Amino acid sequence: xxxxxxxxxxxxxxxxxxxxxxxxxxxxxxxxxxxxxxxxxxxxxxxxxxxxxxxxxxxxxxxxxxxxxxxxxxxxxxxxxxxxxxxxxxxxxxxxxxxxxxxxxxxxxxxxxxxxxxxxxxxxxxxxxxxxxxxxxxxxxxxxxxxxxxxxxxxxxxxxxxxxxxxxxxxxxxxxxxxxxxx
Numbered sequence: 001x002x003x004x005x006x007x008x009x010x011x012x013x014x015x016x017x018x019x020x021x022x023x024x025x026x027x028x029x030x031x032x033x034x035x036x037x038x039x040x041x042x043x044x045x046x047x048x049x050x051x052x053x054x055x056x057x058x059x060x061x062x063x064x065x066x067x068x069x070x071x072x073x074x075x076x077x078x079x080x081x082x083x084x085x086x087x088x089x090x091x092x093x094x095x096x097x098x099x100x101x102x103x104x105x106x107x108x109x110x111x112x113x114x115x116x117x118x119x120x121x122x123x124x125x126x127x128x129x130x131x132x133x134x135x136x137x138x139x140x141x142x143x144x145x146x147x148x149x150x151x152x153x154x155x156x157x158x159x160x161x162x163x164x165x166x167x168x169x170x171x172x173x174x175x176x177x178x179x180x181x182x183x
Contacts, residue, residue: 032050035060035180044170045173070170079105082105100147103143108141111137115133118134
């Protein structure tokens with residue numbers, strides 16, 4: 001008799017904790033989906049947030065921070081990519097191309113800096129400043145594209161165009177999430 005009560009007790013305990021864990025995960029998934037519905041790029045938002053292990057325990061501000069970090073990683077990767085293109089420009093002795101690629105790398109560095117500043121702003125709950133810094137980060141790739149336009153012989157590389165679009169989309173998602181914070 002004592003053994004069956006013991007087994008029944010653990011059986012109930014196990015399934016009640018399983019149900020709570022399942023409910024918590026569904027609730028967290030709901031917050032991600034609800035938050036992402038208010039952004040321009042729902043799929044990008046959901047996939048980015050779900051790929052981060054800290055998102056299940058994050059509130060809306062935490063989700064914004066996760067997306068900002070995704071943007072920072074994108075800006076860093078693009079800056080590194082552009083910096084790695086420098087030696088190719090040097091071997092061609094193309095000083096104009098070298099100058100433009102360096103300028104573009106700098107712009108993505110500035111985008112990173114703006115996103116980093118938005119992390120500080122979000123932490124201080126200064127959402128209007130965070131919004132402005134994300135908007136600045138979103139705009140820096142335009143300066144890269146414009147640098148290529150200033151020189152008629154230069155073609156804007158498709159690889160950079162893809163990276164530009166990626167950062168802009170990430171920033172749009174962050175802006176949509178910050179809108180949810182009600183500043």
